Amino acid sequence: TNTAVGVVGAGPAGLAVANLLNRAGIDCVVLERHSRAHLEQRARAGMLEHRAVRMLERHGLADRLLASAARHDTCEFRVEGRRFQVSYADLYGGRTHYVYPQQEVVKDLIGAFLDGGGDIRFEADDVALHDLTTDRPSLTWRDRESGRERRIACDFVAGCDGFHGVCRPSIPDGAVLEFVHQHGINWLSILAEAPPSTDCVIYALHQDGFAGHMLRSPTVSRYYLQVPVGEDVANWPDERVWAELHKRLAVADGDWRLTEGKIVDKRVLDMRSHVTEPMRYGGLFLVGDAAHIVTPVGAKGMNLALHDAEVLVDAFTAYYRDGDDTGLDGYSAACLRRVWRAQEFSQWMTFMLHSPGAGQGDSQTFLGRLAQARLDHLMTSPAYAASFAENYVGVE
Numbered sequence: 001t002n003t004a005v006g007v008v009g010a011g012p013a014g015l016a017v018a019n020l021l022n023r024a025g026i027d028c029v030v031l032e033r034h035s036r037a038h039l040e041q042r043a044r045a046g047m048l049e050h051r052a053v054r055m056l057e058r059h060g061l062a063d064r065l066l067a068s069a070a071r072h073d074t075c076e077f078r079v080e081g082r083r084f085q086v087s088y089a090d091l092y093g094g095r096t097h098y099v100y101p102q103q104e105v106v107k108d109l110i111g112a113f114l115d116g117g118g119d120i121r122f123e124a125d126d127v128a129l130h131d132l133t134t135d136r137p138s139l140t141w142r143d144r145e146s147g148r149e150r151r152i153a154c155d156f157v158a159g160c161d162g163f164h165g166v167c168r169p170s171i172p173d174g175a176v177l178e179f180v181h182q183h184g185i186n187w188l189s190i191l192a193e194a195p196p197s198t199d200c201v202i203y204a205l206h207q208d209g210f211a212g213h214m215l216r217s218p219t220v221s222r223y224y225l226q227v228p229v230g231e232d233v234a235n236w237p238d239e240r241v242w243a244e245l246h247k248r249l250a251v252a253d254g255d256w257r258l259t260e261g262k263i264v265d266k267r268v269l270d271m272r273s274h275v276t277e278p279m280r281y282g283g284l285f286l287v288g289d290a291a292h293i294v295t296p297v298g299a300k301g302m303n304l305a306l307h308d309a310e311v312l313v314d315a316f317t318a319y320y321r322d323g324d325d326t327g328l329d330g331y332s333a334a335c336l337r338r339v340w341r342a343q344e345f346s347q348w349m350t351f352m353l354h355s356p357g358a359g360q361g362d363s364q365t366f367l368g369r370l371a372q373a374r375l376d377h378l379m380t381s382p383a384y385a386a387s388f389a390e391n392y393v394g395v396e
């Protein structure tokens with residue numbers, strides 16, 4: 001078989017590429033390691049920027065999202081029990097976040113693609129990329145059910161298989177630059193079957209470390225706790241998680257209460273950043289997490305993936321319609337501009353919310369005081385808050 005674009009990975013990036021290609025009348029085949037059922041219940045991100053939602057809407061992919069997502073216009077900071085809210089939508093032309101779990105985005109995109117006659121091969125094992133620097137790259141894989149080896153030739157490959165995928169490692173050593181940064185911070189990430197105890201995201205600074213309360217749905221919430229680097233999740237039985245959340249999120253006055261629930265997922269996240277430059281090697285275009293990882297602090301990952309997908313499909317459309325390859329040549333630079341902006345903002349926010357020695361007996365540091373000064377600036381300066389709002393809800 002042949003196709004125009006071979007897409008590896010059916011996360012937000014790969015599914016957005018596939019749907020937009022389908023709508024542009026460009027043939028593609030998607031290869032995905034996991035089953036459809038697995039993808040449709042894999043909980044990860046949950047905050048979509050105004051811009052990402054408008055993009056999905058333009059392509060007729062946002063009906064269910066617009067009918068059911070909560071819109072968010074405010075976030076709250078807590079500093080040692082004091083509360084402060086930033087109404088970021090008011091500071092950025094009324095643009096809001098949409099709270100809609102990633103697995104729902106994935107479910108909608110799989111449904112729309114298959115309804116439109118799209119071709120996804122789930123449970124594709126041992127995907128391999130070949131002849132990327134020729135005009136006829138190809139993909140091979142083994143179909144899990146039948147055990148049969150398959151091959152497809154294509155004009156281009158869209159590498160949308162996330163950070164641990166096979167596409168980026170298919171690029172020979174030295175052919176691209178890799179920028180890597182470890183932020184020296186770990187989070188315990190917790191997903192619980194608990195209704196939200198807040199109507200906006202809470203970022204709390206405490207001498208024992210950062211705590212966050214994110215929203216996902218009326219019955220599920222996500223929480224984060226800063227933990228020592230290299231922490232073992234076994235050190236965090238559920239009772240300790242709740243005790244720590246109660247303590248770090250507590251307010252000095254008022255009657256705020258944290259509602260507990262059944263913890264369904266608990267894992268340690270290492271705050272790291274990674275950028276591959278350029279996001280292209282021959283006929284392979286890297287899209288989303290396959291090309292770049294940002295820390296989850298600013299909630300940018302899924303939004304960047306959707307932006308890359310749109311830029312890439314615009315470029316493919318110009319190529320197939322007019323024979324114009326300037327968009328393909330400019331793909332990497334166009335995406336990286338937004339990627340680096342998101343990296344800078346995420347690093348800015350990471351630094352503001354984490355005293356470097358917090359919880360490790362060393363909260364009185366120079367960098368800790370700088371982080372406090374940054375937060376104080378945000379709380380007192382409308383001009384600074386407007387700049388935060390633009391970055392947080394996403395530059396247009």
Ligand code: RFL
Pocket residue numbers: 008009010011012013014031032033034039044045046047048102124127160161162163164165166189287288289290296298299300301302303304305
């Ligand atoms: P994905 O979602 O990882 O999808 C990659 C797909 O490729 C498949 N795959 C393969 N298929 C075939 N062969 C192989 N060899 C393959 N290897 C992998 C995988 O099964 C998968 O289906 O990457 P994509 O599409 O680039 O999307 C990126 C987002 O998933 C990611 O950036 C976000 O989840 C990051 N993120 C957040 N982003 C936001 O915008 N807002 C948030 O609030 C937010 N919160 C988060 C997050 C990520 C988190 N974790 C778990 C890392 C919260 C958390 C806890």
